[in-house]
Amino acid sequence: MRVPVVTVFMAMVCVVMVNADIQPQRDFNLQRFAGRWFRVGLAYDSPEFTPYRERLRVSMGMITPLPNGNVNLTMWAMRSSGCVSKLYQYERTNVPGQFTYFSTRHNKMKDITVVETNYTEYALVLKHKKFEQEYTQVALYGRSQKVKPEIIQKFKSFASSRGFPRESIITPPPTENCPPSGSGR
Ligand SMILES: *[C@@H]1O[C@H](CO)[C@@H](O)[C@H](O)[C@H]1NC(C)=O
Numbered sequence: 001m002r003v004p005v006v007t008v009f010m011a012m013v014c015v016v017m018v019n020a021d022i023q024p025q026r027d028f029n030l031q032r033f034a035g036r037w038f039r040v041g042l043a044y045d046s047p048e049f050t051p052y053r054e055r056l057r058v059s060m061g062m063i064t065p066l067p068n069g070n071v072n073l074t075m076w077a078m079r080s081s082g083c084v085s086k087l088y089q090y091e092r093t094n095v096p097g098q099f100t101y102f103s104t105r106h107n108k109m110k111d112i113t114v115v116e117t118n119y120t121e122y123a124l125v126l127k128h129k130k131f132e133q134e135y136t137q138v139a140l141y142g143r144s145q146k147v148k149p150e151i152i153q154k155f156k157s158f159a160s161s162r163g164f165p166r167e168s169i170i171t172p173p174p175t176e177n178c179p180p181s182g183s184g185r
C-alpha cells in the first residue's frame, strides 16, 4: 500500500504534538511518592491487550526510591499460577518526575511521566513510546483501592484527551488477597 509522504508526515506531527506538551508534576518529590499504590485505572489501546481487558483487576505496587534517584517498582498481579510480583526498574532523568525504563515485553525503551499527583491520594502516570500509541498507557494510581469519582473523571478525561477510545479506558474491579495479607504491606 502506498501512503502519500505528506500523510505520514502529518500523522507523525500529530503524535509528536500529543506527547510533547506533557509536563511532569511541578516540584515532583520522589520521597513523598514512595510507598504503596494501587493501580485503579488503565488506558491501553494495544490490540494485543484487548482480550485481557475483562480480566484486569486492581493491582498493588510498591515504589522504592534508590539513593541515586532511580526507582524500583514492584507490582503484584493475579495470574493463573497465583499471585506473582514483578520488578520494574525506572531510571531517573534530569527532569524530576520523568523516568525511563526498558520494557522487556516490547523490547523498547519507554518514558514514564508522573503527570499529576497529590502524593496522599492519587497519581496520574503516562507510560509512552513516542510515535507509537500502541505502546502508550495511562495509569491511575490510588493510595487505596477506591478513589473519589472526581479523580476517576480526571483520569478518564486525561486519557480521552490523549486519544484513547472509551472502551480502552478501564477502571477494573478490586483484587483480593494479592499479595496475600501479611506480606508486602
Ligand atoms: C532494587 O532492585 C535491585 C534488582 O533486583 C535489587 O538488587 C536492589 O536491592 C533493589 N533495591 C532496593 C532498595 O529495594
Ligand SMILES: *[C@@H]1O[C@H](CO)[C@@H](O)[C@H](O)[C@H]1NC(C)=O
Binding pocket: 118, 120, 121
Ligand atoms: C489531595 O490530598 C488531600 C489529602 O492530603 C485530600 O484531602 C484531597 O482531597 C486530595 N485530592 C485532590 C483532588 O486534591
